Amino acid sequence: MNYYSENDIKQIVADVLSRSGFAGSKGMEIPVEISARHVHLSKADKDTLFGAGYTLTRKRDLSQPGQYLCEERVKLVTQSGEIANVAVLGPERKETQVELSLTDARVLGLKPPIRLSGDLRGAADVIIVGPKGVITAAGSVIVAKAHVHMTPDDAKKYGVEHGQSVSIRMGTERSVTLNDVQIRVSKDFGLAVHIDYDEANAAQVSGSKIVGQLLKNG
Amino acid sequence: MNYYSENDIKQIVADVLSRSGFAGSKGMEIPVEISARHVHLSKADKDTLFGAGYTLTRKRDLSQPGQYLCEERVKLVTQSGEIANVAVLGPERKETQVELSLTDARVLGLKPPIRLSGDLRGAADVIIVGPKGVITAAGSVIVAKAHVHMTPDDAKKYGVEHGQSVSIRMGTERSVTLNDVQIRVSKDFGLAVHIDYDEANAAQVSGSKIVGQLLKNG
Numbered sequence: 001m002n003y004y005s006e007n008d009i010k011q012i013v014a015d016v017l018s019r020s021g022f023a024g025s026k027g028m029e030i031p032v033e034i035s036a037r038h039v040h041l042s043k044a045d046k047d048t049l050f051g052a053g054y055t056l057t058r059k060r061d062l063s064q065p066g067q068y069l070c071e072e073r074v075k076l077v078t079q080s081g082e083i084a085n086v087a088v089l090g091p092e093r094k095e096t097q098v099e100l101s102l103t104d105a106r107v108l109g110l111k112p113p114i115r116l117s118g119d120l121r122g123a124a125d126v127i128i129v130g131p132k133g134v135i136t137a138a139g140s141v142i143v144a145k146a147h148v149h150m151t152p153d154d155a156k157k158y159g160v161e162h163g164q165s166v167s168i169r170m171g172t173e174r175s176v177t178l179n180d181v182q183i184r185v186s187k188d189f190g191l192a193v194h195i196d197y198d199e200a201n202a203a204q205v206s207g208s209k210i211v212g213q214l215l216k217n218g
Numbered sequence: 219m220n221y222y223s224e225n226d227i228k229q230i231v232a233d234v235l236s237r238s239g240f241a242g243s244k245g246m247e248i249p250v251e252i253s254a255r256h257v258h259l260s261k262a263d264k265d266t267l268f269g270a271g272y273t274l275t276r277k278r279d280l281s282q283p284g285q286y287l288c289e290e291r292v293k294l295v296t297q298s299g300e301i302a303n304v305a306v307l308g309p310e311r312k313e314t315q316v317e318l319s320l321t322d323a324r325v326l327g328l329k330p331p332i333r334l335s336g337d338l339r340g341a342a343d344v345i346i347v348g349p350k351g352v353i354t355a356a357g358s359v360i361v362a363k364a365h366v367h368m369t370p371d372d373a374k375k376y377g378v379e380h381g382q383s384v385s386i387r388m389g390t391e392r393s394v395t396l397n398d399v400q401i402r403v404s405k406d407f408g409l410a411v412h413i414d415y416d417e418a419n420a421a422q423v424s425g426s427k428i429v430g431q432l433l434k435n436g
Contacts (some may be wrong), residue, residue: 003221102419103321114392114422143422145392169397174332174363176420177385179393201320202394202420204332204361 049130
């Protein structure tokens, strides 16, 4: 059996606290981006909304390679309300997916689940109106679960792995920690935490250069 | 100098983690309430908006003794936008105060500070429209800083004091911890954490019985 002095113990406690992501420790800095409400369209739905064979117009590239904001906008409609001027992201996807904040969902009277992109289990329905047509996008609406995009090299640097849940402490005056943020690793990703406008407003995030602290969950 | 065994150390570390409000520890349960946007009116502003000598109509009592929701509603207007149907709380106060979420503030193009009720340093301006008149409520708009109302007995039970900053971990699926929630102690208070709709949506709070965990900051 080993015995330790009080100073040894203090050092051990400090190490444990630091490694376990204790609120008092600094964590590792990581850039944060806010995702506004948007839709991804399938080719078929794009044809219905904008006309057969229509090509979406790239407005600007997003931080994730290959993804871009389009010039085109659509309107979302339910029996309870509507939201106009909703961004369309390109390129087309296999399935149409609508990503809202819970604030948006209240406006539309929807109760979408919190899901990672691509996971449409229990997703809500919404009507999408385009300039040339209308679709009922059944099972398409989710609220995006906060997540981190990173490359395998980043994962090594932060000491985390694909699918792991971490906490992100926002480095803002209105300090908030998101306790269940999922790590997503791919060589095609750009390093960024993605949160929605409810999470951003809860943390009083503003401006373009936002930094959080990545903390490992205990 | 004292020496400790490995088991002693484990016990000491566990105690430190528990007392310091580490995310892994449970904390103490505390009820949470969501405050929607609302205005408090001075007597003079109430007279201008609703008519001289008008008496506000109590609709229902709020959790804080003596405070009530009124039947009356007002409209908030700026150059950028407007929000109709905003709740008026009674009784009248010394100063008119408008409490919005940051989501509301974006709609109105305002950048109000995060403040405790009654602290209007740097508060933003807004036009308030009533059925009988209009006022420009200069320096009236704040975003409410999250806070806890409790009695001196509650403070003893939770081991906290007036003015102390604590963390509140929301007991919801979309787990969020608010890291700077201020304790307010008065014998006239009812026990409740007050958060706004941005914080509630970031935590996916819904339903009427919401419980958080009070954690002491390290």
